[in-house]
Amino acid sequence: MNPRSVIVKPVISEKSYALLNANKYTFRVHDDATKPQVRQAVEAIFEVRVQGVRTVNVKPKPKQRGLFRGKRRQWKKAIVTLHPEDSIELFEGQALGEA
Secondary structure, eight states: OOHHHHEEEEOOSHHHHHHGGGTEEEEEEOTTOOHHHHHHHHHHHHOOOEEEEEEEEEOOOEEEETTEEEEOOOEEEEEEEEOTTOOOOGGGSTTTTOO
16 A cells, blocks of 8 residues: 555644644544554655554544534544654645645
8 A cells, every 4th residue: 555545644633732742643544554554654754763553443423414414424543653763744844745
C-alpha cells in the first residue's frame, strides 16, 4: 500500500494538540491500515523514528436534522509515538506537501 494512501490527514482537535507535548501525533488513516503499515508510512513520509502506534476505530454517531435520521461515517485514527529526539512540523504546511 502506498504510504500516502495509508495516512489520510492529521487530526486537528484539542486532544491531539495536548498529545503533541508527549511527542504523540494523531492521524486519520485508511480503514484497512494495520499498525505496521501506519508505522512504515509515517517513517517514509516524515522521515522520523516511530516508537509505537495505537489505532482506534471511531464509531459512527447518530445524527438527526429535523425528521431525517442518520449516522456519521465510521473511521480509523492512529496515535503515533515518536522517538524523543524526533518531531513533525505538522501544521507548518510543509509536512503534507501543501506548501
